[in-house]
Amino acid sequence: MKAGESAVNPKSTLTPGLYLVATPIGNLEDITLRAVRVLKEADQIACEDTRQTQKLLNHYGISSRTVSYHEHNERTRAPELVLDLEGGDRIALVTDAGMPGISDPGFRLISLAIRHHIQVVPIP
Amino acid sequence: MKAGESAVNPKSTLTPGLYLVATPIGNLEDITLRAVRVLKEADQIACEDTRQTQKLLNHYGISSRTVSYHEHNERTRAPELVLDLEGGDRIALVTDAGMPGISDPGFRLISLAIRHHIQVVPIP
Numbered sequence: 746m747k748a749g750e751s752a753v754n755p756k757s758t759l760t761p762g763l764y765l766v767a768t769p770i771g772n773l774e775d776i777t778l779r780a781v782r783v784l785k786e787a788d789q790i791a792c793e794d795t796r797q798t799q800k801l802l803n804h805y806g807i808s809s810r811t812v813s814y815h816e817h818n819e820r821t822r823a824p825e826l827v828l829d830l831e832g833g834d835r836i837a838l839v840t841d842a843g844m845p846g847i848s849d850p851g852f853r854l855i856s857l858a859i860r861h862h863i864q865v866v867p868i869p
Numbered sequence: 870m871k872a873g874e875s876a877v878n879p880k881s882t883l884t885p886g887l888y889l890v891a892t893p894i895g896n897l898e899d900i901t902l903r904a905v906r907v908l909k910e911a912d913q914i915a916c917e918d919t920r921q922t923q924k925l926l927n928h929y930g931i932s933s934r935t936v937s938y939h940e941h942n943e944r945t946r947a948p949e950l951v952l953d954l955e956g957g958d959r960i961a962l963v964t965d966a967g968m969p970g971i972s973d974p975g976f977r978l979i980s981l982a983i984r985h986h987i988q989v990v991p992i993p
Contacts, residue, residue: 772903774901774902774903774906775901775902775903775993776901776902777898777899777900777901777902778898778899778900778901778902778905779896779898779899781902782898869899
């Protein structure tokens with residue numbers, strides 16, 4: 746699928762927007778119930794490293810689609826993701842570990858989303 | 870039950886010790902899977918306010934025994950809890966919200982436990 750053609754998950758109870766989801770920094774059990782639910786219900790999960798995040802998703806039986814979003818593609822990928830957000834997607838942003846937006850390329854996507862009046866929701 | 874006579878939960882997989890368990894500060898879903906498991910498997914949950922904590926425990930179907938531990942009983946309750954810990958209890962310490970040990974009476978119990986060589990485990 747290309748940007749703007751994303752299939753929205755009809756079963757999701759999430760309102761459209763960008764969700765900044767904290768992930769475990771060591772123990773896989775150190776993730777909140779809300780974070781697991783948001784990852785399950787997201788239309789896309791934007792990952793720093795999709796292979797790293799896939800380990801977490803497999804552990805919790807989460808089959809949401811992952812896309813890469815990292816320092817080498819942020820300039821092109823951020824506007825693509827914002828187009829999808831404007832189309833009604835619920836996108837979860839995660840990093841390899843911890844809270845996205847601190848010392849990672851999340852800044853570009855988050856600020857672009859805010860400039861386009863997309864709802865941004867931090868999930869601890 | 871008096872201090873030193875606590876019934877240890879035979880099904881618990883936790884090693885004996887004092888667990889500092891972070892609880893939600895607003896959204897009941899903002900609790901980690903590890904925190905829920907530790908609360909379930911604890912022999913006792915020492916609470917700042919048992920009624921406040923009971924709301925969380927009811928929400929997650931947790932039936933572990935609660936005991937009060939707050940600024941008005943910490944001087945007598947802390948040594949009682951340490952006796953139970955020395956007897957092999959797994960005790961979870963919680964506050965009304967957030968991480969125990971920051972601006973609350975947890976300090977006295979935690980330092981007493983450490984002086985008695987009890988294992989102290991923070992659970993985010």
